Amino acid sequence: MFSEEIKQAAQPILHDIQQHPFVQGIQAGKVPSTALAVYVEQDTCFLNAFAKVFAGALVKSQTTERMRFFSEQIQYSLADESAAHQILCDIAGIELTEHQHAEPRPLTALYTEHLFTAVREGDLLDIAAVVLPCPWTYNEISRAIVENAAPDNPFLSWIEFYQGDEEGTGDDSVTQLFAMLDEAAPKLSAQRKEEITHRFLRSCELEYDFWEQAYSQKDWKYQWK
Numbered sequence: 280m281f282s283e284e285i286k287q288a289a290q291p292i293l294h295d296i297q298q299h300p301f302v303q304g305i306q307a308g309k310v311p312s313t314a315l316a317v318y319v320e321q322d323t324c325f326l327n328a329f330a331k332v333f334a335g336a337l338v339k340s341q342t343t344e345r346m347r348f349f350s351e352q353i354q355y356s357l358a359d360e361s362a363a364h365q366i367l368c369d370i371a372g373i374e375l376t377e378h379q380h381a382e383p384r385p386l387t388a389l390y391t392e393h394l395f396t397a398v399r400e401g402d403l404l405d406i407a408a409v410v411l412p413c414p415w416t417y418n419e420i421s422r423a424i425v426e427n428a429a430p431d432n433p434f435l436s437w438i439e440f441y442q443g444d445e446e447g448t449g450d451d452s453v454t455q456l457f458a459m460l461d462e463a464a465p466k467l468s469a470q471r472k473e474e475i476t477h478r479f480l481r482s483c484e485l486e487y488d489f490w491e492q493a494y495s496q497k498d499w500k501y502q503w504k
């Protein structure tokens with residue numbers, strides 16, 4: 280299946296994400312507050328863009344069912360994920376509201392531009408490909424961590440938030456987005472599949488960069504205000 284092929288192609292990146300000190304820190308129950316603060320600040324920008332990308336997908340949808348699905352994703356990005364941010368803020372001892380008007384840092388800008396390009400140039404398959412690495416890598420990370428985390432790990436409720444479809448009901452967003460790609464794949468040319476794979480892998484790498492940006496505090500070198 281096409282989804283299996285692209286997940287396979289992403290394995291080296293997924294491996295690097297799981298080895299990243301930020302992610303390893305979550306597993307060990309200890310991440311520097313400075314990294315958590317940049318993460319929450321930048322993820323607020325990221326999720327706002329993510330919601331707009333789903334809005335673009337909603338506009339391009341042909342059925343009410345699809346529209347409903349993307350509308351739920353908008354809601355999830357804008358409302359439900361801030362509950363996950365609250366957990367990280369509590370651990371870091373910071374206020375959630377401090378981060379609501381932050382400027383996108385370089386890698387946030389690059390990642391959101393990559394998402395918007397898919398909306399501008401592509402169809403629903405391109406959009407599915409660019410958004411999938413977000414929930415998919417988080418599901419994979421949390422599954423690996425939850426098995427090894429100590430019971431008093433402060434990140435446990437954050438990790439569990441991203442655990443996804445543990446019962447295999449198939450109604451979670453990752454399953455549905457991969458199903459969208461698999462349904463279309465038999466009719467796609469090799470070149471089209473390559474394009475979609477490329478978009479997917481780029482987002483996977485940008486997921487790595489997003490962890491790294493928060494961990495290393497990377498920012499624009501020249502600030503003009």
Ligand SMILES: Cc1ncc(CO)c(N)n1
Pocket residue numbers: 322325326360412413414417486489
């Ligand atoms: C950057 C990023 N990727 C994935 C997720 C999880 O959806 C998130 N909140 N932020």
